[in-house]
Amino acid sequence: MKKYDLLFIHPTTHIKTPNSHIEDAVTYVVMPMGTMALADLLDREGYNVRIFHTGIEQICDRTFQVKNLLKKYDSSLVGIDLHWYVHSYDALRIADLVKQFSNAQVVLGGFTASFFAKEILSNFESVDAVIQGDAEVPLLKLLEDRNSFEKIPNLMYRDGKSLKQSNRKYIADKCDLDRLNFSNFNLLSNFNEYRKSISQFGDLDPSGYKAKLKTQGWLCIGRGCSVNCSYCGGGKNAFNIHSGRRTPILRSKEKVVEDLVRLEEEKISCVYIDFDPFPEKRGYYHDLFSLIRKEKIDISTNFLLWSPSNRAFIQDFKRTFNPLYTTISLSPESGSEKVRRKNKGFYFNNKELFSWLNKVKKERIPIQLYFTSGLSGETEKSFEDTINLGKKVVEDYPIVSISCMPILLEPASLRFLYPKKYGISLKLRNFMDFYNHFKALEKGSQVSTRLGYRTNYLSEHQIIELSQRFRKIISSKLYDKWQKVFFGN
Numbered sequence: 001m002k003k004y005d006l007l008f009i010h011p012t013t014h015i016k017t018p019n020s021h022i023e024d025a026v027t028y029v030v031m032p033m034g035t036m037a038l039a040d041l042l043d044r045e046g047y048n049v050r051i052f053h054t055g056i057e058q059i060c061d062r063t064f065q066v067k068n069l070l071k072k073y074d075s076s077l078v079g080i081d082l083h084w085y086v087h088s089y090d091a092l093r094i095a096d097l098v099k100q101f102s103n104a105q106v107v108l109g110g111f112t113a114s115f116f117a118k119e120i121l122s123n124f125e126s127v128d129a130v131i132q133g134d135a136e137v138p139l140l141k142l143l144e145d146r147n148s149f150e151k152i153p154n155l156m157y158r159d160g161k162s163l164k165q166s167n168r169k170y171i172a173d174k175c176d177l178d179r180l181n182f183s184n185f186n187l188l189s190n191f192n193e194y195r196k197s198i199s200q201f202g203d204l205d206p207s208g209y210k211a212k213l214k215t216q217g218w219l220c221i222g223r224g225c226s227v228n229c230s231y232c233g234g235g236k237n238a239f240n241i242h243s244g245r246r247t248p249i250l251r252s253k254e255k256v257v258e259d260l261v262r263l264e265e266e267k268i269s270c271v272y273i274d275f276d277p278f279p280e281k282r283g284y285y286h287d288l289f290s291l292i293r294k295e296k297i298d299i300s301t302n303f304l305l306w307s308p309s310n311r312a313f314i315q316d317f318k319r320t321f322n323p324l325y326t327t328i329s330l331s332p333e334s335g336s337e338k339v340r341r342k343n344k345g346f347y348f349n350n351k352e353l354f355s356w357l358n359k360v361k362k363e364r365i366p367i368q369l370y371f372t373s374g375l376s377g378e379t380e381k382s383f384e385d386t387i388n389l390g391k392k393v394v395e396d397y398p399i400v401s402i403s404c405m406p407i408l409l410e411p412a413s414l415r416f417l418y419p420k421k422y423g424i425s426l427k428l429r430n431f432m433d434f435y436n437h438f439k440a441l442e443k444g445s446q447v448s449t450r451l452g453y454r455t456n457y458l459s460e461h462q463i464i465e466l467s468q469r470f471r472k473i474i475s476s477k478l479y480d481k482w483q484k485v486f487f488g489n
């Protein structure tokens, strides 16, 4: 039996749809980037660690079961990331299995676990402790001394029948972040399969045939956010609640480039970059792009801007990345300026949006745009502005992808914390609601809610239908456009 000091087990969301083409799908297969960095940090400190992504394991071997992993490897500590709420059920299912098939202690971490720590520890005896917020120092200390939980920063834990919270706090600073390495892929079992997981869906379809040419990596630029979008569980206010972080921090350009070099060596063709908390001073990115060019790194990117940029940024961006898979993305979310202003932390009006689109068009960079339905203050009438905006942009601009999905309910977001103020009624209010919801989806049972909320103006059904309507109208517009481009009619 191989021994480890710590096994990281990443949960997966299963959705069973009886009698459909794909009866059992794994979804949300992306793993938090921080897990890789934590494993690497412990590895460099001389600990024996390994990461198993249960969804990827199952994609590689349909007979995979967590209990067999626990019988095969002996570890006195198991770390389960519960970052995104969609893993609420599976993370706790794994914790129960760990207690059933091993003697390991179980520690949870990530946004969702941090936010719901008390409720999780009160309801699940299989969880010994939750790290609330940044986990680098807490995990190191936990491995050093497992008998003095009170000395471990950021830890909430069970002590007999009561819960306790360490009064020591750790918030990673820039230097801490620069000590991390997010690209030690050897520590992840079946990394080769993981880098091909470019979408949120894993393929458990036995007749799956899709050729996967593009490989994807995730690049860590920093931590935190400087604003609050109403729907986001990773905004400034949420970060303050679950991690104590008040301002975003950025990694040094040199460390980011080190990761990029490694990603290129690992034959990653495209990196996903989604960190732009200081749009008024994007000098960081100009310096980073210049270093990437200097190092002659040949890679594409999906770059998500958090608000429109100036022309110099777009030109610099274009000079830097391999165009093969490169796209630049923006999320106007709504066509209505009033709705956008109410919900987005970085507000921009439609004139600014079109001015940005014109600049990107001039540089011929493929664009991805994200819209949503169910925002606070949105009505069926104001959603017409979203459809009209969608029609205009697909007609006139190099749009390669335009999507509209109902906005989700994220724990710790302003909408979750202050539903009345944001004009919504919650159907999922606490951790057990999320746990039971995802348990029902995994079992293929009926669920009483799809989105977990309704707004003052729109039912769940209407919110879902609005997104569907957008997709139908806009995809037919896109089809007409390509028809004209290829066949001239």
Ligand code: SF4
Binding pocket: 225, 226, 227, 228, 229, 232, 233, 234, 235, 236, 306, 345, 346
């Ligand atoms: S969605 Fe809004 S609040 Fe969340 S990280 Fe992005 S800019 Fe910040």
